[in-house]
Structure formats: structure tokens, C-alpha cells
Amino acid sequence: MDGPDRLLTATKRRELVDAVLGRFFSLARTRAAALGPDYVELWEALEANTVGGKRFRPRLVFSAYTALGGCDDEAAANVGAAFELLHTALIVHDDVIDRDFVRRGSPNISGTYRDRAVRRGASGADAEHQGISAAVIAGDLALFNAYRLIDRSGVADDVRSALLDLLDEAMFASAAGELIDVDLAGAPEVPKVDDILWMERLKTAVYSFEGPLQAGAVLAGAAPTVVAALGEFGREMGIAYQIVDDVLGVFGAEEETGKTTIGDLREGKRTVLIAYADSTPQWGAVAHLFGDPELCEEDAGRLRGALIDGGAREFAEGLARYYANRALARLAEPHIPTALRAELHPIADAVLSRVR
Amino acid sequence: MDGPDRLLTATKRRELVDAVLGRFFSLARTRAAALGPDYVELWEALEANTVGGKRFRPRLVFSAYTALGGCDDEAAANVGAAFELLHTALIVHDDVIDRDFVRRGSPNISGTYRDRAVRRGASGADAEHQGISAAVIAGDLALFNAYRLIDRSGVADDVRSALLDLLDEAMFASAAGELIDVDLAGAPEVPKVDDILWMERLKTAVYSFEGPLQAGAVLAGAAPTVVAALGEFGREMGIAYQIVDDVLGVFGAEEETGKTTIGDLREGKRTVLIAYADSTPQWGAVAHLFGDPELCEEDAGRLRGALIDGGAREFAEGLARYYANRALARLAEPHIPTALRAELHPIADAVLSRVR
Numbered sequence: 001m002d003g004p005d006r007l008l009t010a011t012k013r014r015e016l017v018d019a020v021l022g023r024f025f026s027l028a029r030t031r032a033a034a035l036g037p038d039y040v041e042l043w044e045a046l047e048a049n050t051v052g053g054k055r056f057r058p059r060l061v062f063s064a065y066t067a068l069g070g071c072d073d074e075a076a077a078n079v080g081a082a083f084e085l086l087h088t089a090l091i092v093h094d095d096v097i098d099r100d101f102v103r104r105g106s107p108n109i110s111g112t113y114r115d116r117a118v119r120r121g122a123s124g125a126d127a128e129h130q131g132i133s134a135a136v137i138a139g140d141l142a143l144f145n146a147y148r149l150i151d152r153s154g155v156a157d158d159v160r161s162a163l164l165d166l167l168d169e170a171m172f173a174s175a176a177g178e179l180i181d182v183d184l185a186g187a188p189e190v191p192k193v194d195d196i197l198w199m200e201r202l203k204t205a206v207y208s209f210e211g212p213l214q215a216g217a218v219l220a221g222a223a224p225t226v227v228a229a230l231g232e233f234g235r236e237m238g239i240a241y242q243i244v245d246d247v248l249g250v251f252g253a254e255e256e257t258g259k260t261t262i263g264d265l266r267e268g269k270r271t272v273l274i275a276y277a278d279s280t281p282q283w284g285a286v287a288h289l290f291g292d293p294e295l296c297e298e299d300a301g302r303l304r305g306a307l308i309d310g311g312a313r314e315f316a317e318g319l320a321r322y323y324a325n326r327a328l329a330r331l332a333e334p335h336i337p338t339a340l341r342a343e344l345h346p347i348a349d350a351v352l353s354r355v356r
Numbered sequence: 357m358d359g360p361d362r363l364l365t366a367t368k369r370r371e372l373v374d375a376v377l378g379r380f381f382s383l384a385r386t387r388a389a390a391l392g393p394d395y396v397e398l399w400e401a402l403e404a405n406t407v408g409g410k411r412f413r414p415r416l417v418f419s420a421y422t423a424l425g426g427c428d429d430e431a432a433a434n435v436g437a438a439f440e441l442l443h444t445a446l447i448v449h450d451d452v453i454d455r456d457f458v459r460r461g462s463p464n465i466s467g468t469y470r471d472r473a474v475r476r477g478a479s480g481a482d483a484e485h486q487g488i489s490a491a492v493i494a495g496d497l498a499l500f501n502a503y504r505l506i507d508r509s510g511v512a513d514d515v516r517s518a519l520l521d522l523l524d525e526a527m528f529a530s531a532a533g534e535l536i537d538v539d540l541a542g543a544p545e546v547p548k549v550d551d552i553l554w555m556e557r558l559k560t561a562v563y564s565f566e567g568p569l570q571a572g573a574v575l576a577g578a579a580p581t582v583v584a585a586l587g588e589f590g591r592e593m594g595i596a597y598q599i600v601d602d603v604l605g606v607f608g609a610e611e612e613t614g615k616t617t618i619g620d621l622r623e624g625k626r627t628v629l630i631a632y633a634d635s636t637p638q639w640g641a642v643a644h645l646f647g648d649p650e651l652c653e654e655d656a657g658r659l660r661g662a663l664i665d666g667g668a669r670e671f672a673e674g675l676a677r678y679y680a681n682r683a684l685a686r687l688a689e690p691h692i693p694t695a696l697r698a699e700l701h702p703i704a705d706a707v708l709s710r711v712r
Contacts (some may be wrong), residue, residue, distance in 0.1 A: 035558065042535055093496060095491040122542055133453040133538045135533045136492065141450060143496055144527050147503045149647040151520060157513065164507060171500050175493050176391040179398055182489045186478055202391065 018076035063214030067343035078153035089142035170207035177203025205238025236327035246271035282309030372433035386663030419487035434509035526563035533559025561594025592683035602627035638664030
């Protein structure tokens with residue numbers, strides 16, 4: 001498929017997914033109206049936290065589905081929307097766990113409701129708590145309805161059951177990863193590289209890569225070997241993506257990533273970069289600056305310098321390339337249809353292009 | 357059905373529900389073991405917070421189901437277990453929202469993980485936050501799997517779909533009620549009686565009474581008029597139950613309720629009692645004591661005295677009787693089968709017997 005056609009297809013797929021989510025939220029708002037305007041507002045906040053994303057997971061569902069011969073775009077859009085809603089649920093609750101009130105520069109649900117409570121006269125801690133409470137409720141609604149979107153997608157019984165198994169696996173893994181993340185963040189010592197990779201795979205890669213790709217394949221009626229290979233590809237790719245994401249969180253161009261490159265350093269976020277750096281002498285000299293919420297740009301520069309000089313950046317980028325190449329190797333296996341290979345290769349390329 | 361037979365039936369039903377939940381948790385622990393011992397521990401904590409309850413909701417499912425001629429006890433046990441797991445999810449997250457670390461005298465999930473973090477050297481606020489984080493994750497798992505238990509119960513397609521609609525309604529209403537509860541708790545003025553009844557109906561009565569009763573009826577293939585009447589009965593009954601619960605929270609015998617009668621007064625819990633009392637002169641003289649976390653027994657006695665003297669207790673008990681009688685009136689309607697009437701009458705009687 002050449003450039004403009006691909007773009008056209010991507011736009012059309014996105015519109016289909018947005019339409020599914022639009023109908024879902026419209027129905028929910030109508031139902032909520034019977035229970036009062038405040039409940040409608042909560043649904044609106046949840047919708048605002050769902051729209052506007054890159055629809056990354058639905059795109060993976062579509063990629064696997066169409067490359068494997070699927071042609072019921074409506075069904076694929078439903079399944080994609082379910083993974084998108086699962087994503088919303090998980091980040092809304094992740095923000096509760098991280099006590100974050102902002103995501104990508106805008107107030108998230110906790111932030112929206114905290115600010116609302118402040119306007120109504122609540123004090124700082126109480127307002128934060130009201131914000132977090134609303135986010136717990138909103139995340140529950142998104143989580144429950146992720147299941148519901150697949151359940152009501154109208155696909156055949158055995159397919160529905162297999163799709164729900166995948167959604168279940170994704171949720172099960174993500175909860176395990178989130179628990180490990182809480183544990184690692186609270187541990188006195190810096191975790192090992194392997195522990196971080198394991199956590200990131202469970203917390204994010206399964207529901208963002210493995211699940212959507214396998215769901216697309218299952219929906220297309222693909223052979224079990226193909227579904228399994230897509231799981232492997234998704235796992236390697238997802239880990240590569242996470243490592244790149246952590247590298248860009250410190251070294252990325254803010255206009256590209258939409259995130260500051262000082263946030264992770266101020267927060268003391270323990271990534272593969274830091275796990276590696278922890279064993280280097282360069283890091284030892286500046287480690288006391290790491291995690292300082294008031295960290296200035298100059299000291300952030302010293303931390304970045306230590307990550308470069310100690311080889312942490314190079315190591316992380318090499319590791320990301322390693323996982324992306326392993327992912328590509330899975331695509332080269334003989335039972336992978338050519339169309340699927342052509343569809344997924346650019347995804348690996350895109351990840352690789354984000355590291356030097 | 358006479359006394360001993362009824363007891364035997366109740367025990368058998370309970371064992372069936374416990375068996376479903378036992379198998380569910382056993383499978384989850386086995387799956388979790390592949391992801392590490394900490395994850396198994398979280399599942400164990402979730403199981404500990406699920407077992408030992410009164411299995412109130414499963415009992416209602418069975419009551420409606422068997423009285424309406426259903427005889428697949430295994431299917432009813434699955435549906436009952438789903439409502440029980442939904443209940444676990446909602447109370448685990450409710451405890452997050454209420455910042456409670458104890459339920460019925462034992463540490464809940466937040467409490468268990470807070471204490472664990474303290475043993476590992478975390479400070480007070482950080483330990484509390486680790487506890488709350490674990491509870492957010494555990495509640496998500498319970499919520500997701502409530503859906504799953506019905507989905508995998510093996511019932512016919514149209515029945516499954518109708519049951520999932522009921523679970524959806526229950527979740528949808530409970531989230532709305534929880535949101536109103538957060539709002540009412542944060543509002544400067546004491547809410548009106550109607551607002552509290554509305555909140556309690558949404559937050560608890562729908563998923564605890566209406567949902568389980570209607571699910572039992574749907575599973576038994578009952579006529580829509582019967583399903584609707586059970587919804588009405590459940591609604592009136594659920595509201596009556598909540599009012600009684602609030603009265604007993606202040607005036608109950610602790611050995612019976614398992615709750616202290618000072619907790620609600622210390623917490624400043626806004627119930628129908630307080631909403632009524634707020635307009636009485638007796639309350640005005642002592643209202644400053646209400647919500648004092650250090651409230652002593654003597655002052656608690658003064659608050660109770662004002663609730664009695666101002667007529668709040670009598671009003672609340674009368675209101676509970678009113679709703680219970682309305683519920684009974686629904687049972688008297690001609691399209692309600694005799695067996696169903698016989699099965700549900702004792703439930704209303706039990707609620708009525710708890711008020712003077």
C-alpha cells in the first residue's frame with residue numbers, strides 16, 4: 001500500500017473507532033441524565049480523557065485484522081474501542097496510584113474534580129481526595145465497559161469468548177505489573193534492569209501490544225500459530241517501545257513527545273536508564289539530585305550528562321534495538337503471511353527510528 | 357418450607373456459592389503464581405475480603421430463582437457469586453474513597469498493605485498510599501471478574517445477555533450513588549432526607565437487592581411483569597434496609613451488628629437520622645459534638661439523646677417500616693407466584709424485626 005492510501009485507511013479506521021466510542025459515550029450520557037447532572041459531568045470527564053489519544057491500540061487491532069483477511073471493519077472498531085477503554089481505565093487508576101493530577105499538560109479526572117472541589121471551597125487535602133474519589137469511580141466505569149464493548153460487539157460466540165479471554169489476560173497482567181511498580185517505587189534500593197523490564201511488560205506491553213494484535217488475529221479467524229507469533233512480536237515490540245519511551249522521557253524533544261524531559265528526573269522515575277546508571281561511578285556523583293521535585297535545568301543537565309557518560313543512554317538504546325530486532329525476527333517466520341509482515345514492519349521501524 | 361429444611365437449603369446454597377468462588381480464586385492464584393509470589397498474595401488478600409460475608413446477594417438470587425421454578429443450582433450459584441464479587445469490588449473501592457483501613461474490626465486490603473509497608477520501613481503517609489494503591493488494583497480485579505463469572509456461567513446466550521444488562525445497571529447505579537455520596541460528604545450543609553435516600557438507593561440498594569432478585573428471576577425465565585415487580589420490591593426493601601442499617605449504626609447492639617455504635621457519630625456520617633435531626637432544636641444544642649473523631653461515650657450519649665428527643669429515631673424507624681410495607685404490598689400483587697411470596701416475605705419481616 002502506498003503512502004496516501006495508507007493515510008486514508010488510517011483515517012477511516014480511526015473514524016470508525018471514534019464513532020464506536022462516540023456512540024458508547026452518548027448512550028452513557030443519556031442513561032446518566034436520569035440519575036442527575038453531576039453524573040453526566042463525570043461521564044463527560046471520562047469521555048474527555050478517552051478522546052484525543054493516538055488510538056494506538058485500535059490501530060494494532062486493525063493492522064492484524066485486515067492483514068489477516070478480516071473485512072468486518074465495524075467489528076474490529078468495536079474490539080479496538082474496547083482496548084482503548086481499557087487503556088483509559090488503567091491510566092485513570094494509574095494516576096490515582098501515582099497521585100498525578102495532570103496528564104499531558106491538562107488536568108486529568110483527579111485534577112478536574114480537585115479543581116472543582118477547590119472552587120466549591122474545599123481545602124487542599126480534601127479537594128485532592130475528592131478528585132481522587134471521582135477518578136476511582138470513573139476508572140471503574142471505564143473498566144467495566146471495556147468488557148461490555150466486546151461482549152456487545154455482535155461477533156460469534158466462540159470468537160467473543162476468545163476475545164474476552166485476551167482482554168482478561170491483558171487486565172490480569174496489567175494489575176500484576178501495576179502492583180510490581182508500586183513495590184519497586186517503594187523499595188529502598190534501585191531495582192535491577194530485568195525487574196523493570198518485567199514490570200513494564202506486564203503493566204503496559206501486554207494490554208497495549210500483545211492483546212490488541214492477538215485480538216485482531218482472533219477476530220480474523222487466524223491460525224493459533226499466527227496468534228501465538230503475534231503475541232511474541234507484540235511482547236518484544238512492547239518492551240522495545242517502553243524502553244524508548246523511558247529514554248525519550250529524559251532525552252526526547254518535548255515538541256515531539258508532548259512530555260517535558262525534566263519530569264521523570266524530578267519524580268525520580270526508576271527506568272532502565274537509572275537501573276543501569278546505578279552501577280556506574282558517573283551516576284554516584286550526581287545521584288543525590290535525582291528525584292528532587294525542585295530540580296533545576298542545570299542539575300537536570302548534570303544528570304543527563306552522567307547517564308550519557310556512564311553509558312546508560314547507549315545501553316538503553318541498544319536494548320531497545322535488541323528487542324525491536326527480536327520482534328522483527330518473529331515476523332520473518334514462514335507462517336507469517338506477507339501482508340501481515342508488510343503491515344507490522346513499519347511499527348517496528350517507527351520504534352527504531354525514535355532511538356539514534 | 358419448615359424451619360430445619362429451610363436451614364438445610366440455605367446451607368447448601370451457601371456452599372454452592374462458596375464453591376464457585378473457591379474455584380475462581382484457586383484458578384486466579386494458580387495464574388498469578390506465574391507472575392510472582394506478591395501477586396498471589398494480592399489475590400489471597402482479595403479472597404480474604406470476599407469470603408466470610410453473609411452471602412446476602414447470592415441468597416436473594418437463589419430466593420427469586422428457586423421460587424420461580426429454577427432448578428439449575430449451579431447456574432444460580434455462578435450468578436450469585438458474580439454479585440458477591442461485584443460487592444467486594446465496590447466495598448474495596450469504597451474503602452479507598454472513605455480512607456478506611458479497617459472493616460468489621462479487621463484490616464481491609466488497604467490496611468493489610470499499609471501495615472506491610474510499615475513493616476518494610478515506609479513512613480505513615482507513604483505506607484497509607486501503598487495500602488490504597490493495592491486496594492485500587494484489587495478492586496479492579498474483582499470488578500472485572502464479576503462480569504467474567506456471569507459471562508462464563510454457561511447459560512444460554514439471551515439469558516447471559518440479560519444478566520449482564522442487570523449487572524451493568526447495578527454497576528452504573530452504584531457509581532452514580534458513590535459520586536453523590538462523595539458530593540454530599542463534601543457539601544457544607546447537611547443534605548435533605550430525600551437526597552440521602554436517593555444516594556443510598558443508587559449506591560447500595562440496586563446492586564444489593566434489585567439486581568440479585570431480578571437476576572434470579574431472569575435466570576428462571578420469569579415473565580417481564582414478575583421481573584419488574586421484583587425490581588420494585590427490591591428497591592423498596594433495599595431502601596428500608598439502608599435506613600435500618602443507619603439506625604443500628606447509632607442505636608444497634610454491637611454484638612448483633614458487628615459494628616460499634618460510636619463510629620458513625622465520630623465520623624459525622626450523614627444519614628437519614630441526621631438529615632431529620634438537623635431541623636430539630638434538640639440537635640442544634642449538641643451538633644458541635646457530631647463528627648468529632650475523639651468523641652467520648654458520654655457525649656455520644658448526648659447525641660443519641662438528641663436524636664431520640666427530637667424524634668429523629670422514631671422518624672427513621674417509621675420511614676423504614678413505610679418502605680418495608682410498600683415492598684410487602686408489591687408481593688401481594690396477583691401476578692406474584694405464591695412460592696415467591698413465601699420466599700420473600702421473611703426477608704421483609706427480618707428487616708422490620710430490626711426496628712422497634
